[in-house]
Amino acid sequence: MHIHKYEKIWLGFGIFSLVLFLSIIGVTAFAFNHHPAGGMETIDPEKLEQTAPFDHPGVHQIDEDTYEVVIVAKTFGYDPPEIKVPAGKKIIFKVASADVSHSFSIVNTNVNMMVIPGQINTKEYTFDKPGQYLVICNEYCGTGHHFMKTSIEVIE
Amino acid sequence: MKQISIGDRKLALTNIVFAYIAFLIGTFCGLLQVFIRNDALTLPSWLDYYQVLTAHGVLLALIFTTYFIFGFLISGMSHSLGAFGPKVRLFSWIGFIITTAGTLLAIVEILAGRASVLYTFYAPLQASGWYYVGLALFVVGTWIYSFALIGHYVKWKKQHKKQLSPLFAFMTISTLILWLIACLGVVATVLFQFIPWAFGWVDTINVELSRSLFWYFGHPLVYFWLLPAYMAWYVIVPKIIGGRVFSDSLARLSFVLFILFSIPVGFHHQLTEPGISSFWKFLQTVLTFMVIIPSLMTAFSMFGTFEKTGRQKGATGLFGWFFKLPWKDVRFTSLFIAMFFFIPGGAGGIINASFQLNEVIHNTLWVVGHFHITVGTPVAMTFMGLTFWLIPYLTGRRLTKSIQKLAFIQVISWSTGMLLMSTSQHILGLLGAPRRTSYAGYMKDPTALEWFNGILSNHVTMAIGGTILFLSAMLLIYIVFNTLFFAPKATTEKEQVEFPMAESDLEQTPKYLENWWIWICIAFALIAFAYTIPLSEMIHHAPPGSSGYKTW
Numbered sequence: 184m185h186i187h188k189y190e191k192i193w194l195g196f197g198i199f200s201l202v203l204f205l206s207i208i209g210v211t212a213f214a215f216n217h218h219p220a221g222g223m224e225t226i227d228p229e230k231l232e233q234t235a236p237f238d239h240p241g242v243h244q245i246d247e248d249t250y251e252v253v254i255v256a257k258t259f260g261y262d263p264p265e266i267k268v269p270a271g272k273k274i275i276f277k278v279a280s281a282d283v284s285h286s287f288s289i290v291n292t293n294v295n296m297m298v299i300p301g302q303i304n305t306k307e308y309t310f311d312k313p314g315q316y317l318v319i320c321n322e323y324c325g326t327g328h329h330f331m332k333t334s335i336e337v338i339e
Numbered sequence: 340m341k342q343i344s345i346g347d348r349k350l351a352l353t354n355i356v357f358a359y360i361a362f363l364i365g366t367f368c369g370l371l372q373v374f375i376r377n378d379a380l381t382l383p384s385w386l387d388y389y390q391v392l393t394a395h396g397v398l399l400a401l402i403f404t405t406y407f408i409f410g411f412l413i414s415g416m417s418h419s420l421g422a423f424g425p426k427v428r429l430f431s432w433i434g435f436i437i438t439t440a441g442t443l444l445a446i447v448e449i450l451a452g453r454a455s456v457l458y459t460f461y462a463p464l465q466a467s468g469w470y471y472v473g474l475a476l477f478v479v480g481t482w483i484y485s486f487a488l489i490g491h492y493v494k495w496k497k498q499h500k501k502q503l504s505p506l507f508a509f510m511t512i513s514t515l516i517l518w519l520i521a522c523l524g525v526v527a528t529v530l531f532q533f534i535p536w537a538f539g540w541v542d543t544i545n546v547e548l549s550r551s552l553f554w555y556f557g558h559p560l561v562y563f564w565l566l567p568a569y570m571a572w573y574v575i576v577p578k579i580i581g582g583r584v585f586s587d588s589l590a591r592l593s594f595v596l597f598i599l600f601s602i603p604v605g606f607h608h609q610l611t612e613p614g615i616s617s618f619w620k621f622l623q624t625v626l627t628f629m630v631i632i633p634s635l636m637t638a639f640s641m642f643g644t645f646e647k648t649g650r651q652k653g654a655t656g657l658f659g660w661f662f663k664l665p666w667k668d669v670r671f672t673s674l675f676i677a678m679f680f681f682i683p684g685g686a687g688g689i690i691n692a693s694f695q696l697n698e699v700i701h702n703t704l705w706v707v708g709h710f711h712i713t714v715g716t717p718v719a720m721t722f723m724g725l726t727f728w729l730i731p732y733l734t735g736r737r738l739t740k741s742i743q744k745l746a747f748i749q750v751i752s753w754s755t756g757m758l759l760m761s762t763s764q765h766i767l768g769l770l771g772a773p774r775r776t777s778y779a780g781y782m783k784d785p786t787a788l789e790w791f792n793g794i795l796s797n798h799v800t801m802a803i804g805g806t807i808l809f810l811s812a813m814l815l816i817y818i819v820f821n822t823l824f825f826a827p828k829a830t831t832e833k834e835q836v837e838f839p840m841a842e843s844d845l846e847q848t849p850k851y852l853e854n855w856w857i858w859i860c861i862a863f864a865l866i867a868f869a870y871t872i873p874l875s876e877m878i879h880h881a882p883p884g885s886s887g888y889k890t891w
Contacts, residue, residue, distance in 0.1 A: 184588045184589075184592070184847065184848075184849050185586070185588065185847040186586075186589065187586065187643070189639075189643075190586070190589065190636075190639055190643070193635065193639045194632070194635070194636065194639075196635075197631060197632055197635040197636075198632065200631070201628055201629070201631050201632065204628060204689070204693075205624075205625055205628055208621075208624065208693055208694045208695065209621070211695060212617070212621060212694055212695065213621075217695050218617045218694075218695070219610045219611050219620070219694065219695055219697060219698045220611045220612075220613070220698065221611075221612070221613050221614075221615065221616070221617060221620070222613040222614075223613070223614065223616060223880075224613075225614075225880065225881070225882035226882060227882060227883040228882070228883070228885055229883070229886075258888075258890050282463070282888050282890070283461075283463055283464050283885075283888045283890055284461050284462075284463075284464075284546065286611075286702060288701075288702070288771070288773070290770075290771035290786050290787075291771060291786070293695075293698045293699055294698075295611050295698040295699070295701045295702070296611055296612075297609075297611050297612035297613070297701075297702075299546055299547055299550070299612050299613060299614060300463060300546050300882075300885045301545075301546055301547065301614075301881070301882030301883065301884070301885060302546075302547060302612070302613035302614045302882065303613060304612065304613040305613070315785075315786075316786075317771075317781065317784050317786040317787060319771075319773055319781065319787075320773070321701075321702035321703060321773035321774065321775075321776075322461075322702055322775075323389065323457055323461075323775040323776075324464075324890060325389075325464070325888075325890025325891050326387060326389065326890065326891045327890075328389070328775070328776055328777075329776035329777045329778065329779035330779070330781075330782075332781045332782070332784065334784070
């Protein structure tokens, strides 16, 4: 196949940028463990109330530096209604849905989790600054979708 | 002047008219949305925001695009390969009837308030079973169309043994192959998951599996919109500017690469959800990025053609060709602006598909901004640019001076409106404002109120953009109406509108590029590689299924 000389240069540039982009993403993902929210655990969406840890939604301290926050998303709100966590500690968010698909997205952070019925989603995050953080549902879930919110209070 | 047969013209025109009916209603729904988000409009109690949103998505993203694409492909195939035989024509009409029956059924369900599930129809939101039947009929209808066009091509190949087909026909077949393979996912989920569940034959649905099958289809769907626009850029633009196709073989190769790399990438829409392990998400990120190669090839070919043609016309210097382009020809200017919007659009796409960057913008208004400058401008505006000459070409009417002037106003107002609206959507998305919501201040939450304080990032800018877009759409409808029924008939050869199809040199094009079986096999191998293990995980380690919910 005949390829114009300039096109070869251009394609070389294209392939080089492709390799560069992918290396950056790959290194941050697998060497620095920067993965988006996820998890492979499943759960019966209709039996959340009987299944640990979703039978006790809320903030649980695991050790000195780690907290687990268990959240149930359902139309159109989150359980527990109030979340208070310390700044500078590792927070493990665990969310599950009791009905349709939702999301648990903490504005101004990169915690952006889809909440799919039947699946448990997990994400680790450390808040640097204390303050009030708005949490919204950004996956369409019905007529009350634009009212679905909660907030997280991050204390010293 | 060569004009296509009257039967084929009728077929193409009917499709285009249907496309614009959907466009008219769809853009009106868009207008309502920007004012509801601005809190300037309250809908009557029988109409819900999410109903309007569903109609907007379905009418513009699915119905307008698909009908227009088939109208364009039918005209071009008849123009480049000759008139359709009676069988091809009959099956095209059957395809049209079934697609239309599906469309009407889906629209009725949306209007009746039984299907406010948006065009992504994520389970376990449960619309009425008939909505899913409508969607299934829609897809089946397009398959019949596709096979009719492929039949026309096969017949041509038999009559022209060992010859490469014209570039337009080659690209049409690539687009249809992509469409047929992509639809397998949505057909599987609708037939085997949604329909039995919505009619109550089974109690529950595997949600994660349905989402993955949807996105197996949902991403190549974007390329089904885009490839006909690329066809216009590769084949129509060179002719309008008075040149030839830059390189026939590269054009074909880029379309082949689109078939290979647009399907096994659906997980990049699911990066922030559980149920798919990081490895498979990353793998599909890699495959998604491959699409950079044919996109850059296309960009090169376009500018290569511009420069080559410019130099033939006597342009000198590095950028002299720029001034030799026919800026006063709306058929060209519209397509050029459309291509220009694709530069930020494509860059934004790379951000969306990036493994971790996605969490910053996933499901925010950024995504809405993104597809308004990819589908809403490069694709839709290319279709508009084609409409200006395609309808007069099919009706045998003249493209008058006054219509050309209106067309310029239409194109410029569309770009202005889109620039305002999508820029504010991109910024709001970065700040964290969600997509797909009615007016929301989240009970006057200070963070939410702050989003809308910027000069560009406020609801007024979005509403102004949306209003300009709607006015522009109305102007387009007028142009369509006028060229369909009122513009004077072309009487002389000179007045007749042509189908501008550029010549391409076939001498250096390798034969294997048109050996479809090779590409179909590689495409399926890639799909099997990217999907077999994660999908079988979803089936074998499935959570208890979900029953249906109607939350609207």
